[in-house]
Amino acid sequence: MNQNKLFRLTRIRLALYYAIVMGLILSISAFGFYRAVFHAHVVALDSEIESVGGTLHDSIELKLQSPGDLKPLAHQLFPNLDNCGIQATNCIQKHPHSKRHLLGIVTKTSYYIRFFDISGKLVANAGYYPKGLPDVFDPKIWQFLKDSKGKDYHQITLALHTQNYQDWGYMQVGRSLQEFNHYLDSVKLILVLGLLVAMGMIAGASWWLSALAMQPIYQSYRQIQQFTADAAHELRTPLAATGATVESALLMSQLDEEEARDILQTIQRQNQRLTTLVVDLLMLARMDRQAQKLQYEICCVTDIVSDLIEEFEAIATAAGIKLTSLIQVNQPLNIIGNSDQLYRLFSNLIVNAIQYTPRGGEVTVFLDRNDYNAVIKVQDTGIGIPKHELTRIFDRFYRVSSDRSRNTGGSGLGLAIVQAIVLAHQGNLNVQSELGKGSTFTVQLPLDVTPLKSDRFTRPLLRIWYRRRGT
Template identity: 50%
Template sequence: MNERTLFRQTRWRLASWYAGVMGIILTLSGFGVYEAIDHAHRTAADRELQAIAGRLHDNIEPMLIQPGKLPTSTQRFLPDSCVTSEPCITSASSADHSPGEMFQGSYYIRLLDTSQNLIALAGLRPKGLPSSSSMTAWQYIQDEDNIRYRQITIPVQNPDAPLWGYLQVGSSLKHSDQYLSSVRLVLFAGLPLALFFIGVAGWWLAGRAMQPIRQSYQQIQQFTADAAHELRTPIAAAQAIVESVLDMPQLSAAEARETLQTLDRQHQRLSQLIQDLLLLTRLDRQKQLKQNDSCCLQDLVSDMAEELAALALNKKIQLQTDVQMDQPLWVSGDEAQLYRLVFNLVINAIQYTPEAGKVTLALSQQDQQAVIQVRDTGVGIAPEYQSKIFDRFYRVDCDGLRPAFGHRNRQTGGSGLGLAIAWAIAQKHQGRITVQSQPSKGSLFTIHLPILPT
């Protein structure tokens, strides 16, 4: 499976999981919202219905003494009442309690005797509504038009008389059901649309989230390929030397010594490469530096100039130091690592500076930072490569104008890890490295490190 297919499948999986989880959350949230709305409507309707039924019960109960008989005085509390044993009448408008004031809304009122026979009906007259029902206090019933009603049943009994019957008050749920139906339609229709947008957003977010992972994967692949090449080269060279020697019928002492010297150079090259790789691994795994470690940069610059003076003289290069302060400048960090940081930059400048050139190692202070500058008059680096020279195994050819992956320059040597190690050490010490360079005019590497308080 190639890299493109692998990351596309992983991206699809992430987007699918994201859309699935969000779909479940939205579905549960939709059910919760719907139940909350339904509960609020039911609670409000029940409270209003209970209040109306209670008020009506309190008004007519004292008048109901003889079971099954409905006094005429109760009709003023019943809007448009209709007694089953008499013709339907209309309540007088001069009644003390106007029915219109008491029953604002879609309500019906039924009075039943103890045998659950209908005695009187007032208010709404739903078609096909059961004339009697169970004596359950709260009930949902339905007429022939499939309109639901919420009904409350209250016993009617005068304290001075036996049980008269039952009062039933019901309200139409037509508008409430229509509203809830609209809510269900919005939720069910909106869920697929929301899932579509979530899927698109998940695909985009998965791509953004996997971008640094893909870059890291590509860097690891490149690093592995370059490391394998660098390790294979000295091993292949040593193997070729050994095979050529074995094919010789006889070997003189001088030839044997030359062979061993060649093998020793390849061994040193291989050992240095392994040490550099191990150092980079330690820097990557090292979480933080010891707080009590410190380094005096004046001593570091002085030791550096003394150690590399012979190499610069051998290459006919002038190595200068420029320390612009008298007081010791201390920074927090590992002295050996900081020495390696500056050493890699200076040795790199010497290697890429032709004869009669000059390399300057300067030390100064800007605000609360120590500034170490390594300036050379070498071949320089083309602008398009300056942002990549700190990548591992990235090398620029000796003319500074093109990258040189996969081969070593006989004069400069190196495996492309020196600047990567310097960058890693600077980052580990909360510092940074900048570069300014022009082809054929030299380069300027600047290290910024935070200094310790005086």
């Protein structure tokens, strides 16, 4: 229960961290996008105002005769021009529906024009001049202004000169930012709504992804739990048998020599079982850490297989099973590896085949080669393995049939050791099985390609190369 709570809290934390990180990334991206859109529109707006102001400036300067005076040609350009006079403080358009200037630039409702003399006093305005706009002259080229209603405007200030190059004053061309602000508000709204929707999707995705991330951890934890339980069970069985034997011996008042020998033999068997189990566990642990320093050498697979066939022939005969070998090559097959581990590899496969083959069956060991590998097959006519179990038979302590393994005395580590040794030798392991008809385990190991008459320098270099491949 505590473990489930821990995994659930860990999943929540992972989902929360993922959502926070993705939320920050999306927020920064949205802000960056908004700033990019804002900057692009400001640049476009400045370019537009500058173009309008420049066109008006060039057209008006050609017709100005005296400083601070727009007469008489200004009315030809701006029929609705309001001459405010030197003392005026509030200028209003006189002819809002009359014909616009000849250039047709300020016909847009978003533009206005203001004229200031050299002293900075407002002389006149034209276009759609907003009410409440500050009349105080500011010499800055670019300005952002607000009218009495709080609406935003953006304007440019340009210096004017007369026909004889005297300073006339200044002209300010401004534009309403209402459309611009409305567009930016729409962009903000879309980004905020999109961010909220994205955060909702991220929350769901983070919960799902956290489950995927936790799944291998949870499976690993369950495997550790199962491994611990199986190891404890395997250790408990011989310990319990040894303890029971010792207790029964202690209850006897006297022990004759034959009874004492039987008790010692029982204890020896259980001790051997414990020793084998511990050695297997230590071997797997070392191979997992890749800390075991193996002595690689040239090993003749043909000799190893022949020795094992001879060694296990008596055991197979006692079990009523025919054990044979079929060597399909004419010359010995050599590989670079560790002879002790290779003996363990093939002996595990042969013993496994003998144990799970009924009396009267056959176990055949095939030895062949392809272009680059030695190929060893251990084929039996045993009970076979169900297809859904094939992917798990190499797991530690896993048994296809617990009762069957108990009868044979297996601990469930044999095939796990086989797989570890094959991987340590850069080989390949494959299994084919049909329930009720038998199984075939195929091992492929890289051949030693060193020429038989190589000099004494070439072979050590090849061994170093194989060692590096093994690490």
